[in-house]
Amino acid sequence: MNTTTYAFSFLILLSFLANVFSQTENSVSFVLSCGSVNSSTDSDGRVWDLDSKYLKSEDNSVPSKAQFQDPSLPSTIPYMNARIFTAEASYTFSVSPKQRHWVRLHFYPSSYSSLNATDAFFSVVAGGVTLLNNFSAYITAEALTQAYIVREFSLSPFPTGKLDLTFKPSDKHSGSFAFINGIEVIPMPELFHPAPVVGSVHQLIDAKLSNIQTMYRLNVGGNYIAPTNDSGLTRTWYDDSPYLFGANVGVTMDAEKNLTIRYKETPEYIAPIDVYSTSRSMGPEPEVNANANLTWVFQVDPNFMYVVRFHFCDLQMTKVNQRVFDIYLNNRTAQAQADVVLWAGSGGVPVYKDYAIYVTDAPGDDQLWVAMHPTVSARPEFYDALLNGLEIFKLNDSRGNLAGPNPVPSPMLVKAQAETPRAFAPSKSSLHARMIGGAAAAVGLLAAVCIVAYRRKKRGLGEDACRSGWLPLYGGSSRTSGSKSTISGKSTASSHLSTEAVSLCRHFSLAEIKKGTNNFDESEVIGVGGFGKVYKGVIDGNTMVAIKRANPSSDQGVHEFETEIEMLSKLRHRHLVSLIGYCEEENEMILVYDYMAFGTLREHLYKTNKDPLSWKKRLEICIGAARGLHYLHTGAKYTIIHRDVKTTNILLNEKWVAKVSDFGLSKTGPNLNHNQSHVSTVVKGSFGYLDPEYFRRQQLTEKSDVYSFGVVLFEVLCARPALNPSLPKEQVSLADWALHCQARGTLEDIIDPELKGKITPECLKKFAETAEKCLSDHGVDRPSMGDVLWNLEFALQLQENPDGVKPEKDEEKELQLGSHETNISIYQATLGLGDESDVSKQQSESMVFSQLINPKGR
Ligand SMILES: *[C@@H]1O[C@H](CO)[C@@H](O)[C@H](O)[C@H]1NC(C)=O
Ligand SMILES: *[C@@H]1O[C@H](CO)[C@@H](O)[C@H](O)[C@H]1NC(C)=O
Numbered sequence: 001m002n003t004t005t006y007a008f009s010f011l012i013l014l015s016f017l018a019n020v021f022s023q024t025e026n027s028v029s030f031v032l033s034c035g036s037v038n039s040s041t042d043s044d045g046r047v048w049d050l051d052s053k054y055l056k057s058e059d060n061s062v063p064s065k066a067q068f069q070d071p072s073l074p075s076t077i078p079y080m081n082a083r084i085f086t087a088e089a090s091y092t093f094s095v096s097p098k099q100r101h102w103v104r105l106h107f108y109p110s111s112y113s114s115l116n117a118t119d120a121f122f123s124v125v126a127g128g129v130t131l132l133n134n135f136s137a138y139i140t141a142e143a144l145t146q147a148y149i150v151r152e153f154s155l156s157p158f159p160t161g162k163l164d165l166t167f168k169p170s171d172k173h174s175g176s177f178a179f180i181n182g183i184e185v186i187p188m189p190e191l192f193h194p195a196p197v198v199g200s201v202h203q204l205i206d207a208k209l210s211n212i213q214t215m216y217r218l219n220v221g222g223n224y225i226a227p228t229n230d231s232g233l234t235r236t237w238y239d240d241s242p243y244l245f246g247a248n249v250g251v252t253m254d255a256e257k258n259l260t261i262r263y264k265e266t267p268e269y270i271a272p273i274d275v276y277s278t279s280r281s282m283g284p285e286p287e288v289n290a291n292a293n294l295t296w297v298f299q300v301d302p303n304f305m306y307v308v309r310f311h312f313c314d315l316q317m318t319k320v321n322q323r324v325f326d327i328y329l330n331n332r333t334a335q336a337q338a339d340v341v342l343w344a345g346s347g348g349v350p351v352y353k354d355y356a357i358y359v360t361d362a363p364g365d366d367q368l369w370v371a372m373h374p375t376v377s378a379r380p381e382f383y384d385a386l387l388n389g390l391e392i393f394k395l396n397d398s399r400g401n402l403a404g405p406n407p408v409p410s411p412m413l414v415k416a417q418a419e420t421p422r423a424f425a426p427s428k429s430s431l432h433a434r435m436i437g438g439a440a441a442a443v444g445l446l447a448a449v450c451i452v453a454y455r456r457k458k459r460g461l462g463e464d465a466c467r468s469g470w471l472p473l474y475g476g477s478s479r480t481s482g483s484k485s486t487i488s489g490k491s492t493a494s495s496h497l498s499t500e501a502v503s504l505c506r507h508f509s510l511a512e513i514k515k516g517t518n519n520f521d522e523s524e525v526i527g528v529g530g531f532g533k534v535y536k537g538v539i540d541g542n543t544m545v546a547i548k549r550a551n552p553s554s555d556q557g558v559h560e561f562e563t564e565i566e567m568l569s570k571l572r573h574r575h576l577v578s579l580i581g582y583c584e585e586e587n588e589m590i591l592v593y594d595y596m597a598f599g600t601l602r603e604h605l606y607k608t609n610k611d612p613l614s615w616k617k618r619l620e621i622c623i624g625a626a627r628g629l630h631y632l633h634t635g636a637k638y639t640i641i642h643r644d645v646k647t648t649n650i651l652l653n654e655k656w657v658a659k660v661s662d663f664g665l666s667k668t669g670p671n672l673n674h675n676q677s678h679v680s681t682v683v684k685g686s687f688g689y690l691d692p693e694y695f696r697r698q699q700l701t702e703k704s705d706v707y708s709f710g711v712v713l714f715e716v717l718c719a720r721p722a723l724n725p726s727l728p729k730e731q732v733s734l735a736d737w738a739l740h741c742q743a744r745g746t747l748e749d750i751i752d753p754e755l756k757g758k759i760t761p762e763c764l765k766k767f768a769e770t771a772e773k774c775l776s777d778h779g780v781d782r783p784s785m786g787d788v789l790w791n792l793e794f795a796l797q798l799q800e801n802p803d804g805v806k807p808e809k810d811e812e813k814e815l816q817l818g819s820h821e822t823n824i825s826i827y828q829a830t831l832g833l834g835d836e837s838d839v840s841k842q843q844s845e846s847m848v849f850s851q852l853i854n855p856k857g858r
């Protein structure tokens, strides 16, 4: 979408909002930083006013400053100031009597002068509606592992034109007090209307008559949207991936560059265009979809009515009955045969649907399950489901109450907390924490900057963003081809491929490819990327292969196609996904690869119902991937920098052999003969794995891959995504969080629970140190891939043989543990560079080996 359209729609929105808000004179917003002495601006540029002039009386309250600044606070305003209430006290706001209002409360449970936030239990009542009761911001923050808490409410109009917001310390706890850091009271358009109740015929709930708390607001398949980027209502939208349940997480997609999203019936303020331009659907395999649900699970308070709002905008389909699905809430059908195009009238038009459901108090019933499944009986063209955005609102109960109980922290969290008490007062230990925190905050800031840059890139170069999700060359079963390339004499006349490439790589006829894929049957599609589609296919009667077919309109032209063949055909290694051959006929550009039966490494780590991998297997996979990368860096004539190392680009064959895939972004690095030590380039790669130095200086070295591989190592150890924007800020980036824990000696608390007690301490130490070194801020401080490989081999030895020095059965793997003296001939064997499939270059290997004998930085 171009800036003009954007600016234009923004103008429309402004004039619309101006209309809404001019209906009444008295529609003022209040954005207050409580306990501040003057108005100030937060890190997003919003201005926060002082609160004192709205207090009914300044008795019973004192302004105070937090004594400790948690590094994960997004901004000092409004969190570092607070107003403390030692007894009941109220604010009064004059508001429009006809409008609904957002009330947002910001809490930072810290210690304020001599008061300890653990003692703060209090209620908040707004115009007679209990928003919070016996509320402990401290317990809530601990349970959610967040430093601060924001609660958003949408309150019905106050006919008197006065909104009283009352804070009252609990009388059930001695020494209790109340506090508040920030208050927003903002007029809003009416967003609610009657919604059908799931499980009852014809019953409607009119949310318009209720006061409402926002529980979740998600940009499904998309990214975090800051309040300043909402469509005028200062809402925050989060990524949905943390709430996905099970292994069927579907696929996300972005609107094509040429697709304009047109708001018709749906007003633009309902949700910003960023919500509608990204989506999650089930994926391209109909047989899989027909037997699976796309499911999200949310924690909610029991004994309340909820309204669940689904935002849809079909970015692919244009006709009715192409994609038809059922929607379930808590295992009951909320909507049968949802057809977004039917509702919207066409593709690219936003619509939303509300359903209400009551969540009861049965044991374990404090969850809300949202699931989608293709309506097979309606015989749609595609067995698929779709979602662009999701909001979950809690409605007041019949007594006008909205308050739920304090959450209960998980036992694991309690244990972790007991071991590493969080310091409030600036003692020696918290000073230490603060120093580490400062560093984490700096990196966190960089992460935020990166998200923005990444988002911009995503908008600007949609194609590119697609590409990084490219090439899952895997599927259900069957054997992999042993890349037995036959040499074909009939290379096409038009081809500009070198004779070397032609001789290393098999040429397929289009007829063979068509036969192998059932004439490109859609049911054979196993992946889709910016380049085109990937099909599962069969050649030579029974050899399974992955067939990548360029989309004729793809940006990737003949030149890139031939570059890929040139490059890949020369790269043969047991730990690289092999290019078996290609087909260049009738304007088709087709590549044929190894078929990887066990899929990506990631799908064996988390959000999966596959069996957890043993630690030994994980180590072996890491070692295999490290070998592949080491080969790329040093084994070929030129240094090849992968540029997109991540767990979805490490594939597994049916024997659990790890192979590095997707050289789509690869870049040939500096020739070792030249003095230039980096390649200058536009930043590409996947966020969360991106080398900070590469990002800062736009300079690519093989150490950028080492950094990404360090993230992969922690991902394997902790079984969580590299980036999880829904977590508290300090934990969003796995790299930052793992380094932080490693520095504090608490890494063990964040490792995959499946691995608890199964890693020998020596092995864990070696592995973590290796990963940590990979994540060094400066490339020069990071080990080479050869060193990483050496250390991982060592870690494996320490796992199998923790006492060290004792030699293994396998004599080749004998190591002189505990000493840095190494024996070259041993490493030549263990590094596996002399593989049968390895077109290796001995001279560059010996360079690596000389690095190994001279192990600096270990
Ligand atoms: C706010 O007050 C503080 C201390 O009174 C002062 O240092 C600061 O400059 C003031 N800021 C503004 C924007 O007036
Ligand atoms: C809002 O979006 C714009 C454009 O996508 C981006 O430049 C800006 O940084 C975003 N603001 C925030 C606070 O994320």
Ligand SMILES: *[C@@H]1O[C@H](CO)[C@@H](O)[C@H](O)[C@H]1NC(C)=O
Residues within 6 Å of the ligand: 256, 258, 259, 553
């Ligand atoms: C947008 O481009 C894609 C391919 O690049 C094409 O399939 C689609 O039809 C185009 N859509 C519109 C609305 O032009």
Ligand SMILES: *[C@@H]1O[C@H](CO)[C@@H](O)[C@H](O)[C@H]1NC(C)=O
Residues within 6 Å of the ligand: 330, 331, 365, 367, 368, 369
């Ligand atoms: C829904 O069904 C799943 C199993 O299919 C079950 O695990 C879950 O607890 C159910 N959820 C509710 C809210 O009943």
Ligand SMILES: *[C@@H]1O[C@H](CO)[C@@H](O)[C@H](O)[C@H]1NC(C)=O
Residues within 6 Å of the ligand: 290, 291, 292, 293, 328, 330, 331, 332, 371, 373
């Ligand atoms: C999908 O979810 C619904 C509701 O929970 C359930 O009835 C159905 O069996 C599920 N289908 C699959 C394939 O899991």
Ligand SMILES: *[C@@H]1O[C@H](CO)[C@@H](O)[C@H](O)[C@H]1NC(C)=O
Residues within 6 Å of the ligand: 209, 210, 211, 305, 395, 396, 397, 398, 399, 400
């Ligand atoms: C919320 O409270 C209002 C009155 O304050 C009541 O009319 C409405 O029914 C309540 N909502 C629910 C879902 O009980």
Ligand SMILES: *[C@@H]1O[C@H](CO)[C@@H](O)[C@H](O)[C@H]1NC(C)=O
Residues within 6 Å of the ligand: 121, 134, 136, 139, 172, 405, 406, 407
């Ligand atoms: C208040 O909350 C605390 C912590 O959740 C709980 O232990 C206590 O029982 C609650 N008190 C009341 C009166 O509900």
Ligand SMILES: *[C@@H]1O[C@H](CO)[C@@H](O)[C@H](O)[C@H]1NC(C)=O
Residues within 6 Å of the ligand: 111, 116, 117, 118, 424, 425
């Ligand atoms: C706050 O109270 C908790 C629990 O009573 C205690 O562990 C902690 O040390 C206190 N913090 C300070 C700064 O007094």
Ligand SMILES: *[C@@H]1O[C@H](CO)[C@@H](O)[C@H](O)[C@H]1NC(C)=O
Residues within 6 Å of the ligand: 673, 674, 675
């Ligand atoms: C590389 O740099 C060294 C010293 O700076 C110089 O002697 C050598 O000639 C350079 N080599 C090339 C290929 O430029």
Ligand SMILES: *[C@@H]1O[C@H](CO)[C@@H](O)[C@H](O)[C@H]1NC(C)=O
Residues within 6 Å of the ligand: 823, 824, 825, 826
């Ligand atoms: C390296 O190991 C081989 C066989 O294990 C042995 O013959 C050789 O002497 C060793 N070399 C050194 C330098 O230790």
